[in-house]
Amino acid sequence: xxxxxxxxxxxxxxxxxxxxxFLLLVxxxxxxxxxxxxxxxxxxxxYQVRAGSLAINNVYEGIVLREEEVVSGNDSGYIxxxxxxxxxxxxxxxxxxxxxxxxxxxxxxxxxxxxSLSEEDLRDLRTDVIHFAAGFSEKEFHxxxxxxxxxxxxLLKLANKNVLENINTLGGSYSADLVKLTKxxxxxxxxxxxxxxxxxxxxxxxxxxxxxxxxxxxxxxNHALVDQNSPVYKLLTSENWSVAIxxxxxxxxxxxxxxxxxxxxxxNQQVLWGQxxxxxxxxxxxxxxxxxxxxxxxxxxxxxLEIELDESNxxxxxxxxxxxxxxxxxxxxKDYLIEQSEDNTCIFLRKTxxxxxxxxxxxxxxxxxxxxxxxxxxxDSQLRIGDYLLKEHDLGEYPVSxxxxxxxxxxxxxGYADFRQIVILYQNDEYAIVKSNTTxxxxxxxxxALNASELTDDEFVFE
Numbered sequence: 463x464x465x466x467x468x469x470x471x472x473x474x475x476x477x478x479x480x481x482x483x484f485l486l487l488v489x490x491x492x493x494x495x496x497x498x499x500x501x502x503x504x505x506x507x508x509y510q511v512r513a514g515s516l517a518i519n520n521v522y523e524g525i526v527l528r529e530e531e532v533v534s535g536n537d538s539g540y541i542x543x544x545x546x547x548x549x550x551x552x553x554x555x556x557x558x559x560x561x562x563x564x565x566x567x568x569x570x571x572x573x574x575x576x577x578s579l580s581e582e583d584l585r586d587l588r589t590d591v592i593h594f595a596a597g598f599s600e601k602e603f604h605x606x607x608x609x610x611x612x613x614x615x616x617l618l619k620l621a622n623k624n625v626l627e628n629i630n631t632l633g634g635s636y637s638a639d640l641v642k643l644t645k646x647x648x649x650x651x652x653x654x655x656x657x658x659x660x661x662x663x664x665x666x667x668x669x670x671x672x673x674x675x676x677x678x679x680x681x682x683x684n685h686a687l688v689d690q691n692s693p694v695y696k697l698l699t700s701e702n703w704s705v706a707i708x709x710x711x712x713x714x715x716x717x718x719x720x721x722x723x724x725x726x727x728x729x730n731q732q733v734l735w736g737q738x739x740x741x742x743x744x745x746x747x748x749x750x751x752x753x754x755x756x757x758x759x760x761x762x763x764x765x766x767l768e769i770e771l772d773e774s775n776x777x778x779x780x781x782x783x784x785x786x787x788x789x790x791x792x793x794x795x796k797d798y799l800i801e802q803s804e805d806n807t808c809i810f811l812r813k814t815x816x817x818x819x820x821x822x823x824x825x826x827x828x829x830x831x832x833x834x835x836x837x838x839x840x841x842d843s844q845l846r847i848g849d850y851l852l853k854e855h856d857l858g859e860y861p862v863s864x865x866x867x868x869x870x871x872x873x874x875x876x877g878y879a880d881f882r883q884i885v886i887l888y889q890n891d892e893y894a895i896v897k898s899n900t901t902x903x904x905x906x907x908x909x910x911a912l913n914a915s916e917l918t919d920d921e922f923v924f925e
Contacts, residue, residue, distance in 0.1 A: 506923045507912040508874060511904050514780030516890050520771040521728070524705035525671060526764055527751070528698055530653070530660045535560060535694040537642045542566040543684050543695070547654050548762050551646040551697075558694060561641040564685070593730045650697040651759050654682040659765060660696065664741045667706055667749045674766055698762055704753040705736070705767055714740045714748035716888075717771070724772040725752055732760060733772065778887050778895040779904055785871045786894065787914035789881055791831055791839040793864045798851045799838070806830050806902060808838060813850035813859065823852050832868050832883045832902050839866055839883075843919070872911040873904065879917040882910075 535541070539560040545551050559566060646652075657679045662671065670676075682695060705725070709717070717723060718740045725736045736752030743749060752769075761767060794810065801809040808830050811823045832839040842865075849862040869886065872879040882904055885897040898906065911917050 506874070506916060508909045508923075509782060509785060509912045511779050511781060511906055511908045511910060513777065513898065513906050514893075514895070515777040516780075516888055516893060516895055522707040522709070522769055522771070523672065523674075524707045524752075524767050524769050525659075525662070525667070526703065526705055526761060526767055527662055527664065528703040528758060528762075529700040531648070531650075531697045531699055532656055532660055532693050533647075533695050533697055534691045535644070535688055536690065537644075538562075538688060538690045539642070540564040540566065540685055541682075541688045541694060543654065545646075545652045545695075548651060548759050550649070550651050550759070552649045553646060555646050557644055557646050557652060559641055559643045560688065563640060566641065566685075644694075646697070648697060648699060650699040651762050653696040653698060653762050655763065656680050656682070656693050656696060657765055664704070664706060664739070664749065664751045667708075667741060667743070669708060669743070669747055672708060677765065679765070698758055701758050702753070702755050703758045703761075704751050705769060706741075706749050706751045707769070708743075708747050709750050711742065711745065711748045714742075714750050717750050723752065725754075726770040726772050727761070728768040728770060729764070730760065732757065779884075779898045779906060780893055780895055781871060781884070781904075781910065782893055782912060783889065783891075784913050784915075785910050786869060786884070786886075787871065787881075788867055788869055789919075790842070790865045790867050792842050792845050792862055793837040793866045794840050794851060794862070795837060795860060796833070798853055798858075798860055800825065800854050802830075803827075808840070810840075811852040811854060812845075813852055830902070831870070831881060837866070839868055871904065872914055872917050874909050874911055874923045877923055879911065879919060879921045879923060881919060882908075 535558075537560045539562045541558055541560050543558045545555065545557045551557060657677065659671070682693065688694060717738050720738060722735050722737055724733060726733050734754050734757060736754055739751045739753065741749040741751060798810060799808055800811055803809075806829060807827050810826050810828055812826050814822050814824045816822050826844060828844050829841040830838045831841065845862050847863050851860045851862060852858070868881075868883045870881050870883045873882045874880070883900070883902045884894075884904060885900060887895045887897055889895065897903065904910070911923065917923070
C-alpha cells in the first residue's frame, strides 16, 4: 500500500472520529438537557372539565317588616278580648272590653252549660297546630311558649264570644258605665303582642336587629289588669309587607338583578314571589328586602322567619376556583383585522422598516383570546408597546398600547398551558359554574391545570 493511500485512510479515520465525537457530544448534551428538565419540571395536576351545578345554601333568617300600629286603651281595668288574633276587623267591630270589677272574667270562668266550637273555629285551631308542628325545632324551643300563649288566647277569645252574647244580662252594680266596649277605629288584622320593632323600616335596619338573643315579645294577656293609655292590641293595616335578610353585597346585587325571586317559608312551606330591593349597609353587609302584597295574616305573629330562596340552580361547566387565572392582553380595534381563520387566529399588518429606512408592512398571524363590540383581545407575546398596526386599504395606524384583562384557565389538552377565557355564571367557596359552548372558552371533557398559579403561558406540562 502506498504512502498516499495510508495518508488518505488516516484522514478519513480522523473525520469519522470527529463525527462520532460530535454525535456523542450532541447525545450527551441532550441527555444533560433531559436531566435538567427532569429536575426542574413541574408536576401539574390536571382537572377534567365536566358539566354540573352548585348546591347553593339559600336559607336565611329574615326580619318581618309590616305596616303595624300599636293601639293604646282609653280606660283602666281588666281587659277581655272579643276578636281572635289574626282576625280581620272593620271600622266599628268590637275588639275588647274593659271593666273595673273583673266581672267579665268571672262570667268566662263560670260554667255556662254545654258549649261547642263551630266548624270554622275548629278548622282554624287545627291549622295553627299543624303549622306549629311542621315548623318546630328543638333548637328554638322557646317558640313552644309563644304557641301556648297563642292557643290559650285563641280559646279564651272564642269563649268570650259567649260572654258577649250575655253581656246585656249584667245588672245591678255591673252597669254599662263599668264595662267599656271598645271598637276598631281602623280596618286591619288584630295581633295581641308587642315587641318594640313595629316602626322598623328598610332604611333603619342594622345587623344587631337580627340577633334574636335580645329579642323580647310581650304578650297582651286576656283578663289582665291594664292601665289607661297602655298598649291593648296591635293592628296590621296593610296587606303589603316584606322580609329583610342580610347578605354579602355581591349576593345582594345578584338577587337584585333577578327582580323577583321565589320564596319558600319554612314555617308552613308556603311559596310566594317576592320583589327584590337592596339597602346597602357597609362593605361587608347589604340588606335584601323581599316585598309581598298578600298573605300578611299567615305570619302576623312572627317577627323572624326562616325562608329559602327557591332559585333555579345555574348549570354549566364546573371548575375549581384554583384553576382560575387573570391575564392581560393587548386590545386591537376590529377594523384593523385583515383575515380570520377558524382556529381563533387573526391576520394583522404590522408596520416595519426596511434597511434603507423606508416604511413597509408585514403580515402577522396572532392568536385571539376574546372579543367585545370594538376590540380583539390578542396574544401579547408577538407585539410590543410602540408597535404600529396598519389597515390594508387605508392610511390609518394604531399604536399598540392599550390592554384589557380576561378571566380564564389554562387548557393543557396539547401538553402546554393554553389560556382559555371563561364566563363565570356563579361560584361558591370551592367551585365556579362557567358558561359552556363559548367561542374562546372550554368544552366538556377538556383538561385544565388544577393550580393555575404554578403555570405561565405556553409552558410545557408534565402530569
